[in-house]
Amino acid sequence: MKKIDYPFKREQIRELKVGDMVLLSGTLLTGRDAVHKRLHEGVKPPVSLENQIIYHCGPVVIEDAKNKKYEVKAAGPTTSIREEPYQWEVMRDYGILGVIGKGGMGAKTLKGCQEYGCVYFHAIGGAAQVLAERIKSVKNVYWRDLGSPEAIWELEVEDFPVVVTMDSHGGSLHDEVQSSSEAKLKELL
Amino acid sequence: MTRKKKAAKKKVVKKKAATKKKSADQNLSESLLELIRTTSTVLPDDIQRVILKALKKEEKKSSAEYALQIIKANIELAKKKSQPICQDTGTILFFVSHPVGFDQGKFTKTCHKAVLAATKIGYLRQNSVDSLTGKNDSMNIGPGHPSIHFHEHKKKSIEIRLMLKGGGCENVGAQYAMPYTGLNAGRDLDGVRKVILDAIVKAQGKGCGPGVLGICIGGDRGSGFIESKEQLLRPLDDKNPEPSLKKLERDITETANKLGIGPMGFGGTTTLLGCKIGVLNRLPASYFVSISYMCWAYRRQGVLLKSNSTVSKWLY
Incomplete structure (x- = not known):
């Protein structure tokens, strides 16, 4: 088990390989469909994404907006592949170090990981309670106009459990398992 | 009065x-x-039991075992906190x-x-x-x-x-109109077996596996999918009263677990927790196999x- 603490550094990310189990501590920024679309349209992000990690997640947050108090009730990953058209661009233009999601991503993102030194972290799909418990506080919220699940939530996490399934060296666990299971299927049919 | x-x-x-x-x-x-x-x-007891069994089967310290450990902890935490x-x-x-x-x-x-x-x-x-x-x-x-x-x-x-x-598991559901030429799958149980296994490989870990398949052979496009979901209402450890389907259910589960897709698609020994198959009559012209995937949750x-x-x- 590897531990990576904030501020995250590019060198640490480049050292990661497919299959590494990692506990992340520090700041994560959520961003899913609407955020990626807006960034793609050229809108400047409301917070610097340089050396940050984006979490594909639409959390359930109980909000006391008046007192700026937020409680995260459930926060598992959402399916990442929907960001496939945009993710590499966000890597190129905003200097992120990686993303967290589920289900893996495609060739464009994998190429982006190689060219810009990023990784794809896989969180456990459906594990909304375990993951919400690792979120210690909500530091801020941006682009709240996109709606609660689609906003950018700045989360402080501790020992957030993920597995590297796409690395900056061209490795993709998803490609490996896909081709080995396809080969196995041919044998079994 | x-x-x-x-x-x-x-x-x-x-x-x-x-x-x-x-x-x-x-x-x-x-x-x-x-x-x-x-x-x-x-999570119902019948499902919890097979998840715990699957956890024991995965290679120690593998990411598959790790995924199932987190899943186990999540089941316990959700119950304790009475949260989704x-x-x-x-x-x-x-x-x-x-x-x-x-x-x-x-x-x-x-x-x-x-x-x-x-x-x-x-x-x-x-x-x-x-x-x-x-x-x-x-x-x-x-x-x-x-x-x-x-x-x-x-x-x-x-x-x-x-x-x-x-939504994740609903998105990986599939419906095949037989014969399905791509796989040389005909209108018989061998053809049905082929398309079911094809759907499992296409789903990879995207449906939040290891999951369970509910399947309907026959019906129309609408009734087939409804029946496939009703199959998921069966207790996981029940036995199909139709011997040929009982055999096919077991075969699909065993074969799927040889594919190496594993929990979350991380690779590993448990790809499928179970498979339930029902049958509806069909038209002479139609032969649908409707497949619904239910996630581990x-x-x-x-x-x-x-x-x-x-x-x-x-x-x-």
Whole structure:
């Protein structure tokens, strides 16, 4: 088990390989469909994404907006592949170090990981309670106009459990398992 | 007895009946809310057992074992905190078996109220979106939502089953029209086997595996998918009464677990927790195989109601 603490550094990310189990501590920024679309349209992000990690997640947050108090009730990953058209661009233009999601991503993102030194972290799909418990506080919220699940939530996490399934060296666990299971299927049919 | 007294007595009786009636309605509403809470927050025993078994089978210190350990911890935590196992509380599917003369319209109204109450408390996410405008009115009620399926039966009892089926696993469902030339799959059980295994490989880990398949052979495109979901209501450890299907169910599960897709698609020994297959008649021209995938977060529960609509028995 590897531990990576904030501020995250590019060198640490480049050292990661497919299959590494990692506990992340520090700041994560959520961003899913609407955020990626807006960034793609050229809108400047409301917070610097340089050396940050984006979490594909639409959390359930109980909000006391008046007192700026937020409680995260459930926060598992959402399916990442929907960001496939945009993710590499966000890597190129905003200097992120990686993303967290589920289900893996495609060739464009994998190429982006190689060219810009990023990784794809896989969180456990459906594990909304375990993951919400690792979120210690909500530091801020941006682009709240996109709606609660689609906003950018700045989360402080501790020992957030993920597995590297796409690395900056061209490795993709998803490609490996896909081709080995396809080969196995041919044998079994 | 004077006429006045008689009238007064009648009034009292009427009032009593009204009170009784109101409380049965209230009981139904409370029973439904408890059914939703339990379904969203507590994984049924039959599913938990196979997940724990799968955890023991995975290679020590592998990412597959790690995924299942987190899943195990999540099941325990959700129950303890009475909070949703997964933030995607899914399509709300009710299956209601009722006696002759049951008022479906009234049930539907009470059901809507229970869904609304469960959404306000947070047992259900605000999950229903207008497909044209993209608006989410945060109620979980609208055309097709919740999805209620009624069956009349000859028994006097009312049985209500509920399934909360997330979007990730619903998206990897598939329907094949046979013969399926790509795989050389014909209109027989061998062809059915081929397309089911193909669907499993296409799904990889995207449906939040290890999951369970509900399958229907036959029917039309609509009835086939409904039957495939009803197959998922069967207890995981039951036996198919039809020997050829019993054999196929076991074969699919065993073969799928040789594919090496594993939990979350990380690679590993458990790709599928089970497989349930049902059959409907078909037209001579059509032969559909409809496949529904249910994620590990198998939120499915049911209640048998007493005549006053309180819960007499939990079904899973």
